[in-house]
Amino acid sequence: MADETFKKCVDFHGHICPGIAIGFRAAQILMDRLGVRKAPDEELVAVVETDACGSDAIQVMTGCTFGKGNFIFRDYGKHAFSLTDRKQGRTFRVCLRPDALKTDPGHLPLMEKVRNEKATPDEMEQFRQLQQERIRKVIEADPESLFKIEEVLPFIPPTARIVTSEICEVCGESTKADLLRVVNGRKVCIPCWQQKCVIT
Amino acid sequence: MADETFKKCVDFHGHICPGIAIGFRAAQILMDRLGVRKAPDEELVAVVETDACGSDAIQVMTGCTFGKGNFIFRDYGKHAFSLTDRKQGRTFRVCLRPDALKTDPGHLPLMEKVRNEKATPDEMEQFRQLQQERIRKVIEADPESLFKIEEVLPFIPPTARIVTSEICEVCGESTKADLLRVVNGRKVCIPCWQQKCVIT
Numbered sequence: 001m002a003d004e005t006f007k008k009c010v011d012f013h014g015h016i017c018p019g020i021a022i023g024f025r026a027a028q029i030l031m032d033r034l035g036v037r038k039a040p041d042e043e044l045v046a047v048v049e050t051d052a053c054g055s056d057a058i059q060v061m062t063g064c065t066f067g068k069g070n071f072i073f074r075d076y077g078k079h080a081f082s083l084t085d086r087k088q089g090r091t092f093r094v095c096l097r098p099d100a101l102k103t104d105p106g107h108l109p110l111m112e113k114v115r116n117e118k119a120t121p122d123e124m125e126q127f128r129q130l131q132q133e134r135i136r137k138v139i140e141a142d143p144e145s146l147f148k149i150e151e152v153l154p155f156i157p158p159t160a161r162i163v164t165s166e167i168c169e170v171c172g173e174s175t176k177a178d179l180l181r182v183v184n185g186r187k188v189c190i191p192c193w194q195q196k197c198v199i200t
Numbered sequence: 201m202a203d204e205t206f207k208k209c210v211d212f213h214g215h216i217c218p219g220i221a222i223g224f225r226a227a228q229i230l231m232d233r234l235g236v237r238k239a240p241d242e243e244l245v246a247v248v249e250t251d252a253c254g255s256d257a258i259q260v261m262t263g264c265t266f267g268k269g270n271f272i273f274r275d276y277g278k279h280a281f282s283l284t285d286r287k288q289g290r291t292f293r294v295c296l297r298p299d300a301l302k303t304d305p306g307h308l309p310l311m312e313k314v315r316n317e318k319a320t321p322d323e324m325e326q327f328r329q330l331q332q333e334r335i336r337k338v339i340e341a342d343p344e345s346l347f348k349i350e351e352v353l354p355f356i357p358p359t360a361r362i363v364t365s366e367i368c369e370v371c372g373e374s375t376k377a378d379l380l381r382v383v384n385g386r387k388v389c390i391p392c393w394q395q396k397c398v399i400t
Contacts, residue, residue, distance in 0.1 A: 077376025176277025
């Protein structure tokens with residue numbers, strides 16, 4: 001757990017939790033299978049099937065980040081992550097096994113209490129210990145017992161396009177030209193277009 | 201430019217560019233106006249109106265990250281970012297001024313050449329210098345000359361919900377229960393539901 005890269009994930013995410021550990025292991029395994037390092041630009045492409053904590057570790061580890069266009073979200077509600085290396089044209093996917101992390105029946109109600117600031121100090125400590133134990137299990141687990149790991153059909157989307165900006169003729173804000181709408185012959189941004197009443 | 205927090209943004213993003221500098225300054229200014237620090241959990245909420253480079257610096261600086269549910273994307277194509285402090289119930293928004301960064305007419309074609317690996321070494325160096333100059337301007341600019349800065353109506357979305365997972369009855373993968381669909385009385389995940397032909 002003292003791994004420097006895991007610390008970076010926790011630092012970025014803002015706190016330590018089992019979810020960030022799952023994403024960390026997923027990224028490690030995917031990068032290992034492809035034999036790649038963090039992408040300075042768009043060399044790799046990640047697909048995350050969850051917007052939960054683990055996706056933050058995918059960003060930190062792989063360099064596939066929201067702001068680089070090589071981080072794609074599919075809202076499937078699964079702890080599943082894919083990574084493509086454009087150069088090799090190969091994609092691997094990992095999906096957390098349902099039995100990888102058995103949940104203690106009292107865990108979710110306890111988590112709710114902690115989140116709603118209704119936990120006693122004892123309950124806070126109990127929750128902290130449960131979380132620590134889950135994190136340890138994830139970090140130490142054998143890859144195959146944690147995830148279903150498979151090479152899948154390569155997913156190679158186009159790289160990000162460079163688009164010039166133009167001024168919205170209503171609010172005057174600079175806007176990506178391909179997102180401007182034309183209303184009564186005037187080029188307007190989406191928020192101004194949504195309030196059509198103000199366009200005369 | 202030697203600022204440690206800016207280095208963190210660049211490290212996360214994978215490379216240095218004017219976009220990451222714009223996001224860095226935006227986050228600095230928003231956090232300063234609200235008087236807040238990086239959010240360990242969901243204390244702050246960011247809205248980014250672009251999926252360009254700057255949004256990565258927003259994640260690093262504010263702690264509003266894709267995987268924490270307090271990072272909201274609106275695809276308006278603007279270098280505009282908002283930050284809410286839930287505790288104060290206040291939201292500030294910054295939007296890059298159209299005249300803040302004058303673009304040299306040769307800049308975009310040169311960028312295309314570099315991206316497509318068709319630039320000569322001289323052109324590469326010319327591009328690097330142009331980028332460095334733009335980054336310097338952004339980092340050194342006065343906040344008001346760089347951005348339109350305003351307090352806007354507070355935007356306070358609900359915090360992330362905790363949802364249990366259930367098994368998709370087709371692929372056997374663990375799935376957020378509220379994303380399962382019911383087909384012929386069986387609970388199936390979205391990818392399996394999209395391939396209905398396999399469900400009997």
